[in-house]
Amino acid sequence: MSLMVLNKGAVGPLIEALMADYRVVGPQAKGPQFAFGTLTDPAQMRLDYNTTILPPKKVLQPQQERLASYSLGGKPSVEQIIEATPTVLFGIHTCDLHAVQLLDKAFSEEYPDAHYLARRDQTILVSLECLEPCDEHSFCKSMGTLTAGEGYDLHLTDLGLAYAVDVATEAGAQILSDYGSASEAGDGDVRRLNDVLGAKWPRFTYRLEFDAAELPALLSTAYDHPLWQELGDRCLACGSCTNVCPTCYCFNVYDETNMALTEGERVRRWDSCQLDEFARVAGGENFREARAARQRHRFMRKGRYIFEKFGELGCVGCGRCIRACVADINIVDGFNAIQRSA
Amino acid sequence: MSETPSNGRPKIAFFDFASCEGCQLTVVDSLQTHLDLLNAVEIVQFREAMTEKGEDYQIAFIEGSCTREADEARLLEIREQADVVVALGACAHLGGVNALKNLHPLEDTRRWVYGDKADWYGTYEARPIGAVIEVDLAIPGCPIDREEFVRVVKAVLIGKTPPIPDYPVCVECKLKENVCLFDIGKFCLGPVVRAGCDAICPTYGDGCEGCRGFIPHPNQNAMKDVLAKAGLTVEEVMSRMTMFNTYQLQEQLVEEEGR
Amino acid sequence: MTSVYIPEMARLVGVEQMTATEKLFTIELPNGRSLGHDPGQFVMASVMGVGEAPVSVSSSPSRSNGVFELCVRQVGDVTNALHGMEPGGWIGVRGPFGNGFPVEKMRGKDLLFAPGGLGLAPLRSLINQVLDERGAFGRVIILCGARRPQELLFRDEVDEWVARDDVECLVTVDRGDDTWDGHVGVITTLFHQISVNPRNTVAATVGPPIMYRFVLMELLGKGIPESQIYLSLERRMRCGVGKCGHCQIHDLCCCQEGPVLTYAQSKGVEEAL
Numbered sequence: 001m002s003l004m005v006l007n008k009g010a011v012g013p014l015i016e017a018l019m020a021d022y023r024v025v026g027p028q029a030k031g032p033q034f035a036f037g038t039l040t041d042p043a044q045m046r047l048d049y050n051t052t053i054l055p056p057k058k059v060l061q062p063q064q065e066r067l068a069s070y071s072l073g074g075k076p077s078v079e080q081i082i083e084a085t086p087t088v089l090f091g092i093h094t095c096d097l098h099a100v101q102l103l104d105k106a107f108s109e110e111y112p113d114a115h116y117l118a119r120r121d122q123t124i125l126v127s128l129e130c131l132e133p134c135d136e137h138s139f140c141k142s143m144g145t146l147t148a149g150e151g152y153d154l155h156l157t158d159l160g161l162a163y164a165v166d167v168a169t170e171a172g173a174q175i176l177s178d179y180g181s182a183s184e185a186g187d188g189d190v191r192r193l194n195d196v197l198g199a200k201w202p203r204f205t206y207r208l209e210f211d212a213a214e215l216p217a218l219l220s221t222a223y224d225h226p227l228w229q230e231l232g233d234r235c236l237a238c239g240s241c242t243n244v245c246p247t248c249y250c251f252n253v254y255d256e257t258n259m260a261l262t263e264g265e266r267v268r269r270w271d272s273c274q275l276d277e278f279a280r281v282a283g284g285e286n287f288r289e290a291r292a293a294r295q296r297h298r299f300m301r302k303g304r305y306i307f308e309k310f311g312e313l314g315c316v317g318c319g320r321c322i323r324a325c326v327a328d329i330n331i332v333d334g335f336n337a338i339q340r341s342a
Numbered sequence: 343m344s345e346t347p348s349n350g351r352p353k354i355a356f357f358d359f360a361s362c363e364g365c366q367l368t369v370v371d372s373l374q375t376h377l378d379l380l381n382a383v384e385i386v387q388f389r390e391a392m393t394e395k396g397e398d399y400q401i402a403f404i405e406g407s408c409t410r411e412a413d414e415a416r417l418l419e420i421r422e423q424a425d426v427v428v429a430l431g432a433c434a435h436l437g438g439v440n441a442l443k444n445l446h447p448l449e450d451t452r453r454w455v456y457g458d459k460a461d462w463y464g465t466y467e468a469r470p471i472g473a474v475i476e477v478d479l480a481i482p483g484c485p486i487d488r489e490e491f492v493r494v495v496k497a498v499l500i501g502k503t504p505p506i507p508d509y510p511v512c513v514e515c516k517l518k519e520n521v522c523l524f525d526i527g528k529f530c531l532g533p534v535v536r537a538g539c540d541a542i543c544p545t546y547g548d549g550c551e552g553c554r555g556f557i558p559h560p561n562q563n564a565m566k567d568v569l570a571k572a573g574l575t576v577e578e579v580m581s582r583m584t585m586f587n588t589y590q591l592q593e594q595l596v597e598e599e600g601r
Numbered sequence: 602m603t604s605v606y607i608p609e610m611a612r613l614v615g616v617e618q619m620t621a622t623e624k625l626f627t628i629e630l631p632n633g634r635s636l637g638h639d640p641g642q643f644v645m646a647s648v649m650g651v652g653e654a655p656v657s658v659s660s661s662p663s664r665s666n667g668v669f670e671l672c673v674r675q676v677g678d679v680t681n682a683l684h685g686m687e688p689g690g691w692i693g694v695r696g697p698f699g700n701g702f703p704v705e706k707m708r709g710k711d712l713l714f715a716p717g718g719l720g721l722a723p724l725r726s727l728i729n730q731v732l733d734e735r736g737a738f739g740r741v742i743i744l745c746g747a748r749r750p751q752e753l754l755f756r757d758e759v760d761e762w763v764a765r766d767d768v769e770c771l772v773t774v775d776r777g778d779d780t781w782d783g784h785v786g787v788i789t790t791l792f793h794q795i796s797v798n799p800r801n802t803v804a805a806t807v808g809p810p811i812m813y814r815f816v817l818m819e820l821l822g823k824g825i826p827e828s829q830i831y832l833s834l835e836r837r838m839r840c841g842v843g844k845c846g847h848c849q850i851h852d853l854c855c856c857q858e859g860p861v862l863t864y865a866q867s868k869g870v871e872e873a874l
Contacts, residue, residue: 250846
């Protein structure tokens with residue numbers, strides 16, 4: 001829609017003003033690392049963060065949420081619960097933004113998920129252009145996610161003293177004008193933006209040794225690859241790789257009741273295909289019992305299955321699964337190994 | 343087997359063997375904040391909290407491991423009476439820290455503990471109560487988690503499988519978005535140990551020591567490799583793994599040798 | 602927006618003990634509405650306070666009368682709770698979900714049904730639909746197996762199929778007893794007793810995983826094309842609508858693209874069979 005400029009000194013007041021009417025979620029320090037959290041003070045926001053432990057997915061699909069409440073005894077009356085609140089999700093990197101677009105597809109197709117979509121509908125996305133890779137594990141350049149042309153309401157690029165703000169939606173324009181003090185970008189700002197974007201590109205490296213577009217075809221012939229057993233031997237099946245993944249959305253559903261058994265709630269929680277019981281059926285049979293098969297399933301989902309379903313790869317190159325794995329399982333190395341032996 | 347109580351509230355009883363009674367203390371604690379639990383059951387025996395001693399109960403909670411042959415008869419009596427036997431806490435569930443003595447000759451440990459009176463006291467290798475009598479379910483932990491205790495009792499009352507997770511501590515730790523202890527140079531058994539504690543130790547910066555036992559099919563070799571790579575010696579790795587799980591690891595060895 | 606995860610409360614109007622571990626539940630949706638299912642589809646059945654589980658619909662759409670039937674084996678918390686319910690109780694229902702058997706593709710063809718054990722529950726829905734339109738199909742062959750006589754489901758209906766002239770129905774049990782004067786042997790032993798025109802035959806088999814391996818060999822051995830052999834896979838769906846990930850088998854989402862698959866789709870998929 002338009003390109004605006006927001007002085008860095010105006011970011012704090014913008015956040016402060018937004019906080020009056022919105023839950024504002026942004027990156028904050030957590031020990032030596034970072035995590036997205038609800039801001040109670042604009043000074044908590046750390047736009048200089050590298051990556052967060054969990055992706056901002058948790059704002060749209062919380063670790064646990066209530067789906068319904070009900071009364072028990074006689075005919076149960078079931079009330080649906082939609083946990084949604086007007087939210088500004090501030091400062092998400094473009095890898096995570098791509099992941100949100102994938103989640104949007106997953107939760108809208110065929111049977112729309114009212115819970116996710118209500119939250120998504122009430123969330124304004126303010127993304128942030130990365131000018132440096134988070135660390136050696138980022139492979140966003142390989143996955144084509146180190147920038148984004150769409151999917152955000154506002155997109156910030158650090159120009160030094162100010163942010164260039166790409167205003168992409170009505171909602172974005174409105175919060176900027178109602179709560180902030182941005183000005184139209186001038187020619188100098190546009191030139192500076194071009195310089196900044198041009199300079200960032202070489203700082204990122206391709207880490208896949210081949211074009212990511214080849215992944216689905218490559219993996220379709222890799223079911224019997226020896227890599228899976230090797231990973232299965234090392235994998236602890238702790239589920240961390242999927243829990244930190246911005247595009248994993250599997251869940252389990254539980255019923256919880258009060259002690260008097262007069263009322264209860266149905267809740268859902270994140271689940272992981274890496275866990276032992278994930279594919280177990282009522283008769284006790286487990287269709288993906290071996291850790292090797294479970295790791296294969298993860299690689300396949302990221303590199304092939306999600307692509308077949310939604311036309312986009314299920315991996316955005318954020319590198320979180322690599323950082324989170326205490327056994328050093330590395331999806332980039334895995335993909336490269338498969339490609340080398342193909 | 344006992345009669346169903348006339349008021350419809352199942353009668354429950356608490357027993358203790360070799361233990362610190364910390365799990366029963368946790369029960370007392372959790373009863374104080376969950377009065378609805380007290381309305382749902384009738385406690386007929388609980389040495390830690392009351393003087394009455396009823397022998398008519400349906401659900402028996404047993405804390406502590408069995409460390410004396412003489413205790414087996416009492417356990418059998420409880421099994422005979424109760425419809426449901428619940429192992430309460432790591433000692434009853436796993437053998438727990440008591441089983442550390444199994445790493446040493448029995449005569450030595452007897453002398454270390456009882457000195458020149460060693461002959462007065464009968465003792466044998468510490469074992470979980472499941473090694474003596476059939477146990478219907480276990481509430482893991484050292485001590486047990488008070489919220490989990492309430493959840494399990496609720497599940498038993500409605501006839502549901504108690505919601506004891508089969509997944510590891512890492513799951514709860516990640517969902518809480520804790521900084522991984524391995525990232526700050528610490529050690530943790532979280533990847534292979536059963537969750538349900540809400541990752542309480544890692545949340546406060548202490549590595550998991552495995553008080554809830556291993557998950558089903560733990561990749562112990564990979565866990566040892568990870569700990570060794572993080573800087574632990576073989577002895578240190580083993581001392582971590584055996585803290586609460588000596589009995590299980592020894593049984594495992596016996597089984598592997600048998601094969 | 603109404604959440605797809607919210608069950609509708611439906612009245613349990615009939616409970617019939619079928620075997621030691623299986624009961625047949627007759628369920629009535631509000632306002633006499635019909636479930637509108639295809640044979641082979643499943644519903645997500647809830648006992649509020651306990652949980653939800655996928656269950657194949659056992660009744661035929663052609664015999665709905667405002668109710669549908671679920672044949673449920675007692676294997677977990679939800680099915681235990683269901684087994685504890687009596688007529689007048691309330692069951693949460695979502696669905697029907699999944700793809701069901703392709704009845705249209707079966708028209709004019711000879712049909713070979715091979716249910717084993719609880720596999721008769723979903724196949725009964727299809728068989729009765731076929732029998733209610735008997736003229737639209739060629740031969741109807743049913744090869745029915747159970748482990749023991751007392752585990753044989755829908756005994757009365759199976760006896761009727763055996764008695765019908767226009768149905769070739771053979772029944773076997775793995776192990777017989779005093780009450781049993783029929784065939785004894787695993788289900789595959791029935792296949793020698795029939796011959797089919799393979800190109801014109803569509804087969805549908807449902808049973809435990811171990812049975813598939815052997816029945817599929819028999820069907821292929823008869824020359825029936827892989828794309829004309831249908832089977833239904835049991836998975837533990839948590840959502841029924843392609844989101845939760847639990848029922849995914851390689852790239853197939855069992856609750857959307859299944860639970861009914863052709864052998865051509867599932868062969869070589871190690872997580873399927």
